[in-house]
Amino acid sequence: MVQQQLPPTRYHIDRPEALALYRDMVLGRTFEDTCAQMYYRGKMFGFVHLYNGQEAVSTGVIKALRPDDYVTSTYRDHVHALSKGVSARSVMAELFGKATGCSKGRGGSMHLFSAEHNLLGGFAFVAEGIPIATGAGFTAVYKGTDQVSACFFGDGATNNGQFFECLNMAALWNLPVLYVVENNLWSIGMYHHRASSVVEIYKKADAFGIPGVRVDGMDVLAVREVAKEAIERARAGGGPTLIECTTYRFRGHSLADPDELRDPAEKEFWRKQDPIPRLAAFIREQELATAEELKAIDQQIRAEIDDAVLFAEESPEPPLDELYRFQFAEDE
Amino acid sequence: MPVKLFYEALKDAMAEEMRRDPNVYVLGEDVGHYGGSYKATKDLYKEFGELRLLDTPICENAFTGLAVGSAMTGLRPIIEGMNMGFLLLAFNQIANNGGMLRYTSGGQFKIPMVVRGPGGVGKQLGAEHSQRLEGYFNNVPGLKIVHTSTVYNAKGLLKAAIRDDNPVMFFEHVLLYNLKEDIPEAEYLLPLDKAEMVKEGRDVTVLTYGRMRHHCSEALAELAARDIDVELIDLIALKPLDLETIGRSLKKTHRVVIVEEDMKSGGVGAEIVASIDEHYFDYLDAPVVRLASKDVPVPYNGRMEATVIPQPHDIVKAVEEMLALRV
Numbered sequence: 001m002v003q004q005q006l007p008p009t010r011y012h013i014d015r016p017e018a019l020a021l022y023r024d025m026v027l028g029r030t031f032e033d034t035c036a037q038m039y040y041r042g043k044m045f046g047f048v049h050l051y052n053g054q055e056a057v058s059t060g061v062i063k064a065l066r067p068d069d070y071v072t073s074t075y076r077d078h079v080h081a082l083s084k085g086v087s088a089r090s091v092m093a094e095l096f097g098k099a100t101g102c103s104k105g106r107g108g109s110m111h112l113f114s115a116e117h118n119l120l121g122g123f124a125f126v127a128e129g130i131p132i133a134t135g136a137g138f139t140a141v142y143k144g145t146d147q148v149s150a151c152f153f154g155d156g157a158t159n160n161g162q163f164f165e166c167l168n169m170a171a172l173w174n175l176p177v178l179y180v181v182e183n184n185l186w187s188i189g190m191y192h193h194r195a196s197s198v199v200e201i202y203k204k205a206d207a208f209g210i211p212g213v214r215v216d217g218m219d220v221l222a223v224r225e226v227a228k229e230a231i232e233r234a235r236a237g238g239g240p241t242l243i244e245c246t247t248y249r250f251r252g253h254s255l256a257d258p259d260e261l262r263d264p265a266e267k268e269f270w271r272k273q274d275p276i277p278r279l280a281a282f283i284r285e286q287e288l289a290t291a292e293e294l295k296a297i298d299q300q301i302r303a304e305i306d307d308a309v310l311f312a313e314e315s316p317e318p319p320l321d322e323l324y325r326f327q328f329a330e331d332e
Numbered sequence: 333m334p335v336k337l338f339y340e341a342l343k344d345a346m347a348e349e350m351r352r353d354p355n356v357y358v359l360g361e362d363v364g365h366y367g368g369s370y371k372a373t374k375d376l377y378k379e380f381g382e383l384r385l386l387d388t389p390i391c392e393n394a395f396t397g398l399a400v401g402s403a404m405t406g407l408r409p410i411i412e413g414m415n416m417g418f419l420l421l422a423f424n425q426i427a428n429n430g431g432m433l434r435y436t437s438g439g440q441f442k443i444p445m446v447v448r449g450p451g452g453v454g455k456q457l458g459a460e461h462s463q464r465l466e467g468y469f470n471n472v473p474g475l476k477i478v479h480t481s482t483v484y485n486a487k488g489l490l491k492a493a494i495r496d497d498n499p500v501m502f503f504e505h506v507l508l509y510n511l512k513e514d515i516p517e518a519e520y521l522l523p524l525d526k527a528e529m530v531k532e533g534r535d536v537t538v539l540t541y542g543r544m545r546h547h548c549s550e551a552l553a554e555l556a557a558r559d560i561d562v563e564l565i566d567l568i569a570l571k572p573l574d575l576e577t578i579g580r581s582l583k584k585t586h587r588v589v590i591v592e593e594d595m596k597s598g599g600v601g602a603e604i605v606a607s608i609d610e611h612y613f614d615y616l617d618a619p620v621v622r623l624a625s626k627d628v629p630v631p632y633n634g635r636m637e638a639t640v641i642p643q644p645h646d647i648v649k650a651v652e653e654m655l656a657l658r659v
Contacts, residue, residue, distance in 0.1 A: 070405065104438030113437035120404055121437065123429075131394045131425060135401020142357065142383055142407060165394030172389070326439030327474055329497030 011221045015288045021220050022283060022294065024063055025055040025276050026301045028079035031088055034305050035078065035095060039255045043313070044095045048109045051079040053218075053250035056275035057182050058083045060223025061150055061243075064231055070118045070136040070149040072129035075110040076182075076249075077122030080152055086114045088308035098315035105318040106326060118147075126187075127153060127160035130179070134166040137175035137240070148234045150178040150227075156187030158201050167242065171208040176234035178227065181244045182217065188253045189261045205242035217245030218273040221282070248273075333514040341483045341515060342372045342448075342504070345490035346410060348519065350380055353408065356494055359386040359395060360412035360449070369414045370450055370509045396422035396447070400429045403445045403499075410494060416451030416503065417463030430499040431474035446493045448502035450509070452543055452593055453641050457506070459629035462637075464594040466570050469501050470603060477571035478524050479503040481545040483513035485568060488522030496524060505543040527574040529581075533563035536651050537581040539604060540591040541567040544642065548591055551647035562651060570600050578604070579612050586617035589650050591642050596624035621650050 013021075032050040039048050051058065054076075062071060062083035073080040081091050086102050094101025095109055103113050110124040120136060123129035133151030140147040157163055158181055170177050181201050185192045193199050205212025211233070215226045223245055230241035248270035252259030283289050325331045336344070350356045357380075358373055364387040367374030377385035388395040396419070399409035413419040419426065430443055453462040469475055476498050480486040486504070493500040530545065531552065540548045545566045552562050563581050567574065582588050588608065590601040601622045608620055623642040630640055 072401075102438070103436060103440070106438045107436040111436040113440050115437070115440035120401065120441075121433065125424065125428060128397070128424065128428060131397020132401035132404065132429065134394070135398040135403070136405045137401075138398055139402045139405040139407050142402070161391075162394050162397065165389070165391035166398070168389055168391070169394065169398065326437075327435045328476075329434065329442045329444070331439065 011225050013221060018279070018283050018288045019297065021059050021063060021224070022276075022279050023297050023301065024059040024083055025220060025279065026298055027082055027088065027304070028055045028058060029276060030301045030305050031078060031082060031091070034309060036251070036255060038095070038309065044109070045097070046108055047075065048095070048255045049076040049253065050251050050255065051076050051249070053270065053274070054182055054184060054247045055079060056220035056223050057152070057180065057217050057245045057247055060220045061178065061180055061227040064224050064227040065148065065150060068118060069147050070120055070133065072120045072133040072136070072149070072151045073112070073122045074126070074129060074153055074157075075122060075124045076154075077110065077112045081112045081114065081119055081122070084114070084117045084119045086112070086117050086119060088304055089311040092308040092312040093315050096312040096315070097317070098312055099318040100311070100315040104326065127157035127162040129153065130157065130162050130166045133177055134170055134175060137170060137177040138173065140176050141173060146176070146235045148176045148178065148231050150180055152180050152182060154187065155181060155183040155185065155192045155201060156190070156195065157181075158204065159195055167205070167208045167210065167240065170240040171210045174237060174239035176237075177240045178230050178234065179240060179242045181242070182247055183244050184247050184249045186249070186253070186262065188257070200244075202242055202244040210240050210242060212242040212244070214244040214246065217247030218270075218275045218278065220275050220279050333516055335512055336483050336487075336515050337509070338483045338486055338511040339370055339372045339509040341487035342490055343374060343376065345487045345494070346373065347376060347379070349491055349494040350376070350384060355406060356408045356410065357384040357386060358410045358412060359388050359399060361388055361390055361414045363387060363412050368412060370506070373412065392418050392421035393425050397425040397429060399445055400425055400433070400443060403443045404433070404441045408444045408494065410446045410448060413447065413449030415461050416449045416465055417460055419447065419449070419465065420463070420468070423468070426469070426475070426499070426501075427472045431472040434498075435474055442497045443499045444497045445499045446490070446502050447499065448490065448493075448504060450504050450506040452505040452507065453625070453630050453637065454506040456632055456634050456637060458632050462630035464625065465501075466503060467594045467599045470571055470600055474499065475571065476500045476524055477503070477569075479541040479568060479570055481505070481508065481542050481566055481568070483511050484515045485522055485528065487515060488520050489524065489568065492521040492524050495521070500524065503542065507543055525569045525572050525574060527577040528566040528568055529577070530564040530566050531562070533561040533585070535561045535585060536587040536589060536654060537563045537565060537585045538589045538591060538647070538651070539565050539567055539578060541570060541600075542593055544591045544593050547642065547644045548647055550644040551651070554644070554648050555651055560651060560655060573604065573607060575607055575611060578608065582608065582612055583615050586615055587654050588616070588620045589623065589647070589654060590620065591623045591647055593625055593641050595627050596622065597627050599624050618654055621654055623647060623650055
């Protein structure tokens, strides 16, 4: 069942779709760069984990989903939320702790939710969201819908019991779940090869008799192609897929991490594979858009993020007399 | 009124709710084909099928998380902990996701989930199968905690728990599954936040829950023979506590003995003592007395095991001692 790493073929894509992918990746990148600025300016607090470098995974998978499909994320969840359609305004406001945030100021960076977008959450503990996505997959089977659930997690999570337990159940019951590993090689300061007895994560699918695929996670078109196939299989009742996306985070684990451990040469190696310039080059080669058109998109996104910051800044704090609100279902 | 066994009452509650609402399903180890380790789901899969009586692999944390995910997306899972102690393995999913996720999502998701199953100190089952988890879960925000003690309340409470839109920890006791009682044929539900006045009395209030209710009843019979009139309250709702009923009673008796099977340190009783201090201290004529399990892993040896948990004679003694202080 396991496939070897896909060759770097270029996939057919039309102009609107190519620009939508480009736009989504630039949105993620610009949003995260702005978060760093805002964090250092004391506008947001706590642990903030940025997604820079990994955009091709979020964009490649989530943009291949339907709006009614489910997504679960990790503590590195801003960009998954954005790709799923949650507005930059409500994500930024959440990071500012405001009442207008997508979790009404109760969640913060690692707990982004949007019922409207079927975003079932960012989960702060490693591997914690995997069972949740599996449960959403179970609901689809139970109710007989063809909704698919995509579950994002890092390489570190694949050494956690919940990962194995859930893949087993998903395989047993043919649950429509995409288990998407963002293998960025580092669990804070633990190098993947020091933590995993089998470093090729996609091979772990073999243990459950499900398809396991490794894909270049810096190539949004390759990710999208793999995702589309897995989504189609899941929708048709063919069960789960384990997708290992090889990627890299360009920044430290969180904004509190000085990122002193990783070798500069390693970082440079991966920076050269930055998925955004790669897609931009492809778009221009294929003459799907001009440099000016791409630049215009960059500027539109910049304006959208500036607007999000302004919105977050001007939004009210959650009222203190609502401290207990939302704890129980009775508290609407 | 039909005579029902405790486990049958639970089964009827689940079957009735499953017939009423197609989104209700049961999952756990051996809940389907095997019928539940204490028969609470016996044969239900024949009526409802394998999807709604979902036999899970042995992976408590993951199947509990699966239940949470399904609850977020429109189903109403009932998790059976084959033995409630095993759910310590599911603590993360129950606490972080079951208990807190509605709040951290800003009220966007409901988690209508019941976690039920047998716990408590049985007959020489050894330490790991003798867990009382109410103290552990009492500290988790966002959970409701209910303890059943009779056939009647088992049915009415479980039906209410299944219909509740919040995660409910629903504790049963391993030694109560074969209790018998006449219960109404007509449908009834019981509130999850109300204590039950078992017997009114004037001299001392005894607060208890779960299997200890039956120990207390035994003690009451003995005390009545000595002309001591005890008011017995089965708390049922451990979170939120029914402080109103507790307060009303102690304003009458001015004396309270708490009898619980959970361990003394950090147990529910400790919480009740603190709450009484905060709200009703002025009404007390004597310090609250707490009878609870000793803080040790439950030993296998039968005599030692019996010494760990409060026995009826301990309750008699505590009440008598308290009244001896009466001026």
